[in-house]
Amino acid sequence: MNLKTLxxxxxxxxxxxxxxxxxxxxxxxxxxxxxxxxxxxxxxKNGGQSASQPGKSKMTFRLEYGNDYQLSFTKxxxxxxxxxxxxxxxxxxxxxxxxxDFDFAIxxxxxxxxxxxxxxxxxxxxxxxxxxxxxxxx
Numbered sequence: 001m002n003l004k005t006l007x008x009x010x011x012x013x014x015x016x017x018x019x020x021x022x023x024x025x026x027x028x029x030x031x032x033x034x035x036x037x038x039x040x041x042x043x044x045k046n047g048g049q050s051a052s053q054p055g056k057s058k059m060t061f062r063l064e065y066g067n068d069y070q071l072s073f074t075k076x077x078x079x080x081x082x083x084x085x086x087x088x089x090x091x092x093x094x095x096x097x098x099x100x101d102f103d104f105a106i107x108x109x110x111x112x113x114x115x116x117x118x119x120x121x122x123x124x125x126x127x128x129x130x131x132x133x134x135x136x137x138x
Contacts (some may be wrong), residue, residue, distance in 0.1 A: 026103035027103065078109060083106065
């Protein structure tokens with residue numbers, strides 16, 4: 001093998017190792033009775049840093065280990081729903097050796113006047129790693 005080939009192999013393995021350090025979350029997002037125009041998703045890390053992006057029907061998020069995340073799905077005139085994801089309890093050997101990924105679907109509904117939506121102030125779902133089954137569970 002020549003030096004160029006070895007270098008390419010090293011770069012590929014190093015890149016794979018970097019990406020393997022994340023939890024990959026696949027999301028199917030729907031807005032009941034409407035399209036995705038105006039919908040957005042806000043990702044908050046550890047209650048502080050946050051970033052917002054336009055909502056799409058299929059989205060992928062790469063989340064670093066050792067953090068608490070919240071995904072908020074919104075659109076004007078619709079009830080905001082939040083999903084909590086805890087990546088803190090994943091053992092180091094699993095972080096280094098296995099691909100951790102999971103998926104979920106979420107749908108937001110039109111908000112009507114007079115309907116109590118206080119239940120949606122908290123996360124409607126919480127995901128965390130379960131060491132008994134070595135995967136993220138609801």
